[in-house]
Amino acid sequence: MVNNLWKNILEREFIFEKECYKTCNSFCCRWEHEDFPRFFIPKGGTLFYLPEEYNYIKSNAMLSDGNISQLSINLYDNKKVSIYYTACNDDRNCNIKFTRTLYCRIYPFFPVFNMEGELLDLKYISIYDITSDIIGLKTPCYVKNKKEVYLKLWQKDKELLNILKNPYLLFHFMVADILYNNYCETLKESGLLSYRKEEFWVKWERLYLKKRLINKEKATKDINELYKKFCNKYNDRFSL
Numbered sequence: 001m002v003n004n005l006w007k008n009i010l011e012r013e014f015i016f017e018k019e020c021y022k023t024c025n026s027f028c029c030r031w032e033h034e035d036f037p038r039f040f041i042p043k044g045g046t047l048f049y050l051p052e053e054y055n056y057i058k059s060n061a062m063l064s065d066g067n068i069s070q071l072s073i074n075l076y077d078n079k080k081v082s083i084y085y086t087a088c089n090d091d092r093n094c095n096i097k098f099t100r101t102l103y104c105r106i107y108p109f110f111p112v113f114n115m116e117g118e119l120l121d122l123k124y125i126s127i128y129d130i131t132s133d134i135i136g137l138k139t140p141c142y143v144k145n146k147k148e149v150y151l152k153l154w155q156k157d158k159e160l161l162n163i164l165k166n167p168y169l170l171f172h173f174m175v176a177d178i179l180y181n182n183y184c185e186t187l188k189e190s191g192l193l194s195y196r197k198e199e200f201w202v203k204w205e206r207l208y209l210k211k212r213l214i215n216k217e218k219a220t221k222d223i224n225e226l227y228k229k230f231c232n233k234y235n236d237r238f239s240l
């Protein structure tokens with residue numbers, strides 16, 4: 001069952017714009033922009049894996065050979081919600097030597113679902129795109145402007161929706177939405193938005209590296225509430 005889900009995901013694209021990287025110098029795989037200062041955060045793409053996805057790729061496909069890091073939030077029953085990540089050491093044209101993850105296949109958006117699996121919206125998946133949008137920074141990605149197009153396409157595509165609203169994925173997309181909203185609120189409350197351009201990014205990076213751009217207490221509470229709802233609603237169809 002789990003294997004079929006990931007097989008289906010890794011055999012298809014969710015957002016596909018042929019050779020769009022040629023229009024933007026692979027912006028989303030480099031994160032180079034004249035307004036970004038010299039970040040300490042390494043430039044380049046990041047491969048994100050959900051734990052099930054990581055296990056599937058490790059056994060059935062080509063795992064990146066980079067060191068894997070993990071971000072987690074503890075759940076009340078001693079489980080965790082986690083994401084694994086590593087730097088993409090590809091040539092930034094997706095001429096890949098390993099399997100592209102779901103994150104790269106749905107970039108630049110993630111779907112916003114309700115508990116019933118109804119697709120309500122698409123939101124930016126990358127923290128750089130979310131932040132650029134909030135501060136009004138233009139980026140070279142034209143795909144970001146096609147949100148309404150993809151929202152309509154996805155809402156009509158029953159096969160795609162059935163994959164994405166699998167309870168395991170649905171839960172993680174709803175966690176992504178909690179973190180998205182938490183980040184936007186925390187950024188606004190941080191006072192950073194009064195700074196301009198380079199000064200903004202220097203201060204932003206400092207807070208980012210100190211993990212102060214997410215209100216972890218609130219995120220933990222909100223994610224635990226969501227997890228309880230999922231366990232009640234989806235019962236033996238859902239586990240982490």
Ligand code: SF4
Nearest residue numbers: 020021024027028141
């Ligand atoms: S998705 Fe956007 S940023 Fe990424 S390669 Fe395509 S046009 Fe460039």
Ligand code: SF4
Nearest residue numbers: 029045088092094104
């Ligand atoms: S796998 Fe492709 S889309 Fe994903 S970060 Fe690497 S080069 Fe970019």
